[in-house]
Amino acid sequence: MSVTVSTKTPSEAGRKAPRTPTIDAAVLGPGLALLVMFIVYSIASPYFLTTQNITNVLVQSAPLLILAAGQTFALLMGGLDLSQGSIISLVSVVTATVMMNYGIVPGALLGIGSGIAVGLVNGFLVGRARIQPFIVTLGMLYIIAGLALVVSDGSTIFGLPRPDVDIFFWFGGGFVGPVPVPILIAAVLLGLAYFVLARTPIGRHIYAIGGNEQVAVMSGIDVGRVKIFIFAFSGAYAAVAGFMLSGRVISGQPLLGSGELLLQSIGAVIIGGTSIFGGRGGVLRTLLGVLVIAFMVNGLNLLTISTFTQQVIVGAIIILSAWVNSFRRRS
Amino acid sequence: MTHACGDGPGDAVLSVRGLRKEFPGVIALDGVDFDVRRGEVHALLGANGAGKSTLIKIVSSLYQPDGGEIYLEGKKVSFASTAEAIRAGISVIYQDFALVPDLSAAENIFLGNEKLGKFNTIDRAAQHREAERLLELVGATFPPTALVSELGTGKRQQLEIAKALRGQAKVLILDEPTASLSHAEAERLFEVVRRLADEGVGIVYVSHRLEEIAPLVDRVTVLRDGVSAGTYPADAIDRGKIVSLITGKAGQATHQKRQGRQQAGDDAPLLEVRGLTRVGEFEELSFCVRPGEVVVLTGLVGAGRTELLETLFGVRPAHRGEVRIGGKTAAISKPQDAISSGIALIPEDRRGQGVSVIMSIGENIALPILRRFMGRLSLNRRRIADHADALIDRLAIRTPSAGTHAGALSGGNQQKVVLAKWLSTDARVFLFDEPTQGVDVGAKAEIYALIDALAAEGRGVLMVSSDLEEVLAVADRTLAMRSGRIVAEFENADLPASRIVDAITHG
């Protein structure tokens, strides 16, 4: 275009300031918490800073990391996925049931597929029927938890056939060289989530919707489609986490995801500093949040502090991190 | 009128001395002195980003200053909260509206300052009565029970003013109050402002519409780049001088209207609308826009113009009628359809629909065309940034960098970001909804130049404007709308403004 527009003379005030390289201030809070924890724990317990302990913690937290990475997508659009825990249970029993009769490959495909299907249903209800994510996934939490019990008739599915069960266990507790498989899978999925959010149009569209949905609509973004993608993604990640957890216990358990995993996944995203109103945050922050929770719990265990007290502390950290974030925003 | 500017607070109801405010990367205010006397209307002028809104936000204690003092009636004050400032008598109408959409007009007026009855419950009846009085005072036609979400921009503005008038205001500050008002509504507002001034209220009036200065204002202060460029009695300063104070350049930034279209009539229409209807909003609209033509829709607020643009852009569905783009029928039911048929909309509600304030400027600009920046696998962030930098330069957007979040920009500069965003698309038809609302004189001329350039390239422009000066400056053809119908058409704008005013008010 041949438009000539006068450029204003650079002036006294309002001039460009020299740009100093900055680190994302949001990671300071959880980063600092992690550092302090490492120092205190390694002084208090000689076992804390051993390779074995660190590896253990990372293996243990791999499913949570995968879950929380998916959850980050939902929070970034200003939503929430409450059905993740139930998806874990469903995937667990579907995988085991199918595996019992047809082996590991159909079991894995149908199991993980069932989780993605739940995510797609969530997505359609949010994106096309335009129901609030909170309501949709709360309803789904019940429906899918019930379905998992129906499929398994309420009992744990043991006695999976060999050799399939060994492969199954490999996903939850095997090694590739010296590296535990769960850590490997979690790292790959985290990298993928990061890539999608930071480097693809649909990822940036998620931020746009979380920032201001109306602006996104007016920019020609198919908001409904993006929402379907978000919940399918979150469902898929929950499904992989469910598969991995089931492999570790080599069984199908209808209550596998009914514990505190879901709340931890939301908590980790918040501790990491992703805004619950959407538009700000990312999976690298979530990684920090997961590490804070995982090492906090591990250290407290080593110090033989009861799980009751641990709950109090984790809750306090969630609130504290939100508080620290609000300081940052005000300054 | 005495020239007591610069020494002590004196007879001023509000004065600030040496006010400083820094944001990351920008010095918004750099030692500003400013006085408002009892009973005067004092205009605060300056280019986009000069620091007007920042000054106001400090006075109302929304921001804390980095230096300087504030005096209210001679006493040094420092408020801990906006509520305290309001109680002390400083009422502000912000540029970005601060209303709660899901509450009624009356509830908004008394928000945070509710009228209490027995047992400290809200006295709804009393609030209703008082709200009715205030709304009438500002010339509003909607009832106190109306929900804010149902009100258009103009009506929200009236409600804001009513809200500011509720307490015992000693100082009333209006940040661009007429930006979204029609001519008649603005006149109405001037009456209210004058009356309040006569009652002894000190009024600070921020505006980019220079034609409002002479009839309304007693004194003028111009800010330039965070520094005061001086205070002058309004009758001692002419428009040319004001413009050069604002822009810092000698001479006047006026728009030379480009030569009108030469071969009007022989090109096939680019945009053709036939019998377009949305029941209750507009009826049976038929018109066309030819390549290289700038058609302006004017009319009163509430005439259905914004609704028409939003329908053309697919934000609202049409009930009846046909839209043809480049001779082909376009089925437009959502914005994506409109964009792929080559339509762009620069919306009126900038912060609600135009820019995402928490996203960076660069991302805002690239949003509709992100796919264009795909590399082999992923988005090429370097190219997004370069693209943004080029448009920031071209439109002279004042920002430290493309990575700054759009919410940190002044109102006028946010508008330029919206323009930048749509200029990057390949749209053939541009719909502009009040594009120069809140834009300074210099930038206005730049936007007109851009519109002309779009037309010169053979694109079609359909623009909604309530600003008569603007209508006369850019239109090839003017359509006057009233209550959802086109009531008059003027072939070119070399005609007396009074005829347009006549058409839109009486039809």
Ligand SMILES: Nc1ncnc2c1ncn2[C@@H]1O[C@H](COP(=O)(O)OP(=O)(O)OP(=O)(O)O)[C@@H](O)[C@H]1O
């Ligand atoms: N919250 C903020 N964070 C960072 N920078 C800001 C913030 N608010 C204002 N600024 C910057 O301070 C400068 C002054 O802005 P201000 O809003 O006061 O301008 P203005 O004179 O009101 O302009 P306009 O006429 O466009 O409304 C601008 O450069 C703006 O980008």
Ligand SMILES: [Mg+2]
């Ligand atoms: Mg402003």
